[in-house]
Amino acid sequence: MYTSYQKNSKGVYNVNQKIIIDLLKQGNLTIPTILFEQYHYLGLDETEFLTLLHIYHFVEKGNLFPTPEEIITKMSISSEKCTEILSNLLRRGFLSIQQIEESHVISECYTFDLLWEKLAQLIIRENQITQKKEVPEESLYTVFEKEFGRPLSPFECETLVMWEEQENHTPILIKSALREAVISGKLNFRYIDRILFEWKKNGIKTVEQAKQQGKKFRQSKSSTQQQANTHKGGTVPFYNWLEQ
Numbered sequence: 001m002y003t004s005y006q007k008n009s010k011g012v013y014n015v016n017q018k019i020i021i022d023l024l025k026q027g028n029l030t031i032p033t034i035l036f037e038q039y040h041y042l043g044l045d046e047t048e049f050l051t052l053l054h055i056y057h058f059v060e061k062g063n064l065f066p067t068p069e070e071i072i073t074k075m076s077i078s079s080e081k082c083t084e085i086l087s088n089l090l091r092r093g094f095l096s097i098q099q100i101e102e103s104h105v106i107s108e109c110y111t112f113d114l115l116w117e118k119l120a121q122l123i124i125r126e127n128q129i130t131q132k133k134e135v136p137e138e139s140l141y142t143v144f145e146k147e148f149g150r151p152l153s154p155f156e157c158e159t160l161v162m163w164e165e166q167e168n169h170t171p172i173l174i175k176s177a178l179r180e181a182v183i184s185g186k187l188n189f190r191y192i193d194r195i196l197f198e199w200k201k202n203g204i205k206t207v208e209q210a211k212q213q214g215k216k217f218r219q220s221k222s223s224t225q226q227q228a229n230t231h232k233g234g235t236v237p238f239y240n241w242l243e244q
Helices: 015-024 033-042 046-060 068-074 080-091 112-133 140-148 154-165 170-184 189-201 207-230
Strands: 094-100 105-109
Touching: 015 140, 033 112, 046 080, 046 105, 046 207, 068 080, 094 189, 140 170, 154 170, 170 189, 170 207, 189 207
Parallel strands: none
Antiparallel strands: 094 105
């Protein structure tokens, strides 16, 4: 118990104030803000997160391997529950145990390297998502004009609007149809419209489904097309959507 008084410019501290001030001077528990804000995205619930914080605090204070009995003195859980949480944290890679040797005495300690690795991976994923959001996606008009090498005509612009608003094709699927037309060497709106028509008829709504459809067709037609293309200079087989 602290019993001495201390003065400052405003007066005198009483005994209780002195105790509180000394407790505040013991320091703070510093953890990454992103861990505090997004621990649930790592798969931790509140009790598991608080258990980790208490272990971290024990380690910071020099107790490198606190027991469940020591940990529960800071929490409102049973020793059995604490043991279960520790087992889960170790099994799921949020905590690890290492052996250390000092003066020929081997002991164990908790380490948080695995937790920091998980947190680093989370930060990297967050940054990648942010960067993707910051890069504006090119509009359909820009993509089409680049491929055609010229400004689109009013009729072609209206066709793009029709594909989106009336036919309910997504921009990414329209771009996929454009790429298919480029691969096939049939760069015109009639050909692209036929591709989109066939995709809609066959229930194709994603880029992956479109790729699989083209792949399946090419595989089934490759033998006959290769024979025909041998007499035409060996051109690459393509999916002729206009013949469907």
